[in-house]
Amino acid sequence: MxxxxxxxxxxxxxxxxxxxxxxxxxxxxxxxxxxxxxxxxxxxxxxxxxxxxxxxxxxxxxxxxxxxxxxxxxxxxxxxxxxxxxxxxxxxxxxxxxxxxxxxxxxxxxxxxxxxxxxxxxxxxxxxxxxxxxxxxxxxxxxxxxxxxxxxxxxxxxxxxxxxxxxxxxxxxxxxxxxxxxxxxxxxxxxxxxxxxxxxxxxxxxxxxxxxxxxxxxxxxxxxxxxxxxxxxxxxxxxxxxxxxxxxxxRPDAAAAEGFLPEEIAERVRTQQLDDSHRRVSLRGYQAFGARFALAQRKVMLGDEMGLGKTIQAIAVLAHLAAEGQTHFMVVCPASVLVNWTREIEARSALVVRVLHGPDRHHAFADWKGRGGVAVTTFEALRGFPEPGGGEVGLLVVDEAHSVKNPKAQRSRAVALWTGRCERALFMTGTPMENRVVEFRSLVRMLDAEVADSLGERNALLGSVAFRKAVAPVYLRRNQDDVLTELPSLQQTDEWEELSASDEEAYREAVRAGNFMAMRRAAYMRPEGSAKLDRLGEIVREAGENGLKTVVFSNFKDVLGVVREALAAGPAAGTPLFGPLTGSVAPARRQRIVDDFAAVPGPAVLLGQIQAAGVGLNMQAASVVVLCEPQIKPTVEHQAVARAHRMGQVRPVRVHRLLATGGVDERMVRILAEKTRLFDAYARRSAVAEATPDAVDVSDADLARRIVEEEQARLGMTGGESAASG
Structure with a gap:
């Protein structure tokens, strides 16, 4: 020895x-x-x-x-x-x-x-x-x-x-x-x-x-x-x-946190191991249960209410399977959230992300096939890729799965084909499906035909708990009130969008003219192809289907006009629309509009110009806030959000800031972040800062000039008109 x-x-x-x-x-x-x-x-x-x-x-x-x-x-x-x-x-x-x-x-x-x-x-x-x-x-x-x-x-x-x-x-x-x-x-x-x-x-x-x-x-x-x-x-x-x-x-009520699953399924899920070695984020108890559910049941739909972290649960499943030796994964989502998925996976895990989008998507697909990682693509792009071999893909994730509820649509057929060829699939939707049995059955059929065949209208009529029990092998849904015992008072998400071709064309025209304000609103000026407008519509639709009210803020009147027309014709059709509240609306009239908005018993949408509606009005009836673009003054954003996030708000407030990659939005976010954030945070809490936001913000003209010059250089343009024009 x-x-x-x-x-x-x-x-x-x-x-x-x-x-x-x-x-x-x-x-x-x-x-x-x-x-x-x-x-x-x-x-x-x-x-x-x-x-x-x-x-x-x-x-x-x-x-x-x-x-x-x-x-x-x-x-x-x-x-x-x-x-x-x-x-x-x-x-x-x-x-x-x-x-x-x-x-x-x-x-x-x-x-x-x-x-x-x-x-x-x-x-x-x-x-x-x-x-x-x-x-x-x-x-x-x-x-x-x-x-x-x-x-x-x-x-x-x-x-x-x-x-x-x-x-x-x-x-x-x-x-x-x-x-x-x-x-x-x-x-x-x-x-x-x-x-x-x-x-x-x-x-x-x-x-x-x-x-x-x-x-x-x-x-x-x-x-x-x-x-x-x-x-x-x-x-x-x-x-x-x-x-x-x-x-x-x-802890939240155990039955609610486990989605009222039958005990035999819940017990199998509880005993499922969950490896966190490739994950960089902690999970709440209900989130860990959701990830285990997907692993234990293999092909499932996660229908948690918006704001409960479905993406994080999906990343936890991906990380676990990667730790077990799986090498190839596929995430399919609308183009409007493709960038968000990429950034979330990179921030929350050690997994490699490969974007399969745009004109080079087939080359990117071949690269992913050879090297592995998490491929992130769109429903449209998926249709053009060859179907995988059996066992080749460790997990197929389908975000906004309600988008493929029509079995006759080409995108639905592509998803069904891939789901059938993958051993594991995770569908995600924040839309409650209990009262849409026909649509729901078509989604369930992709996951488990036997459960789909057994699902009838009577299950939904018996109530949500009975419905969830009937579809328990494939479906898990939890609500915020059931699982968040200490509700986060404010949840903020930056929604990064890639400009569409028409968005890009409008943006280049604004840059060439040196028009800073036109650059900021270019993403909405051609509504038929607007990526931001598409994502805004999805947020409003999902909020409405969950019975939530939404406030939409923009700095620009014309953007609010475009948003109102688009919502009225599409995602918010039939939903009460109020506003826009602008500086030209008398203060007493503004308050009446807000009161009418609050009085609506179900979902509603209120549009407001951020400088006019973001100060002095209480909008605590809303629990979803959308900022159409980043603001020059961070304090303006804070004050606007505070209209909804204040005393009397009984639900957490979800804030979505719509940002376009690669242009003025990204430069504004980066430049403003360069300031001393601790000083800003301290100043934001002072009475002086609340009354005079200019006290802690950079100069409008300096910021505009700097961004215009940088964008003109990036796009290979000579200086145009004044950077302060528009």
Whole structure:
């Protein structure tokens, strides 16, 4: 044994020490969140209890309590009863000890229920010391990311395995140990050293010592400042709320989170492993379940309500299959979201993306066939590609799957052909399908003909839960209210679109003229081929089909006119359209329009010029906001979004900013991001900044001139008219 054994034991001790350090560092970070969360949670629960009338104690005791004298003595809420305690309650005339005991027991039952159900929401507009402490504590875990979760899991398993082995191997750690140990003890020590060597070698091959060291550094590194933590929270609120839900133990209703699946299917899904080694984003519990569902059931449709992260769930499935050795994947989507898919996969995973679009798509297809990766293409392009061989494609993802509900359409036939040739398929749609059995059946038939044949109108008539049970082998849908226990208050998405040929032509004309404002609105000036307009229509349609109201903002009156005509003729046909609200509309009239918009019981669309409608009006009836183009002043965007995202908003607000790649939008976003974002974030929260957005924004003229010159150079044009024209 000798030196080799001692060195092996020493390596095991060092590895176990590093693993235990990660576990301890993570535990301290979690405890810091709990310590900050506790007082806030208690305060929220206290306010809730102070709003519950004392009469509710009758419900808990089935009417056995007499509360007249209690209320007359000033104890009108459950919170007041709990605060009073037994001594003060006993002083009330006519109230005996038995009544006090029963009353307090009932109050505590209500208190326990309130503490279990109330959710802590973080108000980014009113940071307080308590919420700041919570956000900074959460940032440590959010910044550490999925690698920390992976490291803690591996570290926990290693410490559990190495602990007993190191104890058995103790005699081998010193020169005299083996000599003094008995025969059985020596045999156990030798066996333990062999096992330790194997474990340590395996850990080093997997890079675990480096992972543990980096994770410990990440968990011990605090935020650079409170402001930095708040800025990060604004950018990644969903991730913060996900960590908060996990630590607080507040889980959504299990049946709702699992889409009311039958127990036998739900159990099979729960036991499905989910490898995260190729993934760069953490999943919420319902998202992990959705990914496992797709893996366990092989060919499925994910119908989660918009805003629940269907794309992230699809990426989790792709990452898992890549970790298992699959090399080729295909994502099919509308052209309007092709760029978004590309960017999301690159940002959220370690997978290679290959875009199969445009005139070179067949060359790109051949390259993908040879080298593998995630191919991202459109429905139209898919029709021109040769069908895959059996088992060649690890997963076919079909986004906006309701687009292929007509079985006679060419795009539907192409998708059906590919689905049949792939072992796994994941269809995605945010459109609720319960009341569209004929359309739904055609989609299900591509996934499972037997389920499609068994699906009848009667299933839908029995209600959504019964319908989902009937299609459980292939369909999973969850709603925001069911699964987001701490609702992210604001979700922002940049929707990157590639300009169509007509868009590009209009854009080049504006650049040649040096007309900055025309460049900004060029993507809407030829509506029949507008990529942005197509994507806006999809967002409005999906919002409407989910019963949500939408506000559409633009800086330009003519863009709003184009949008109104397009929506009225297509995606929003039959949906009430209000506005546009412009500077020429009297303030009183503007408010009446907003009130009428809010009064509509179902979906509706409100159009507004961002400078006129984005200030002074409350639009909290809307939960979807669309910005037609980026604004020169970031504060203008923040103020406009704040019209919907404010007190009284009962649902999370989803903001979509429509951006075109490669031109003025991309340059504006990049240039504005070059400014000191921490200063902007601090200034945004000041009364001065809210009143005077010009205080923290770059000059309009300087920005316009710079972008026009850069675009003219990029497109090989000489300077045209004044950059400030238009």
């Amino acid at each position: 000798g030196r080799d054994g001692r060195e092996t034991v020493a390596r095991g001790v060092r590895l176990r020490g590093a693993a235990q350090a990660v576990v301890d560092d993570h535990a301290r970070a979690v405890e810091a969140v709990r310590a900050a969360l506790g007082p806030i949670h208690d305060a929220v629960a206290g306010r809730e209890l102070d709003a519950i009338p004392v009469a509710r104690l009758q419900d808990v005791t089935e009417g056995r309590l007499r509360l007249g004298s209690i209320e007359k003595s000033g104890f009108r809420t459950v919170g007041a009863v709990l605060e009073a305690g037994p001594y003060r309650l006993r002083q009330i005339p006519g109230v005996g000890q038995r009544t006090v005991d029963q009353m307090l027991a009932a109050a505590r039952r209500i208190s326990d229920a309130v503490h279990e159900t109330v959710a802590v929401t973080i108000d980014v507009d009113r940071p307080e010391p308590g919420t700041t402490a919570l956000v900074t504590a959460l940032q440590v875990l959010v910044e550490a990311g999925p690698d920390a979760r992976r490291a803690v899991g591996r570290a926990t398993a290693l410490t559990e395995r190495l602990g007993p082995l190191l104890l058995d191997a103790k005699p081998a750690a010193g020169r005299l140990g083996m000599l003094l140990a008995g025969q059985d003890r020596r045999a156990r020590a030798l066996a333990a050293v062999t096992d330790i060597r194997s474990l340590v070698d395996e850990a080093e091959r997997a890079g675990l010592p480096e992972l543990f060291a980096q994770t410990s550094v990440d968990l011990l590194r605090g935020p650079s400042s409170d402001v930095a933590a708040w800025v990060d929270f604004e950018l990644r609120s969903a991730e913060y709320y996900g960590v908060l839900a996990e630590i607080s133990g507040r």
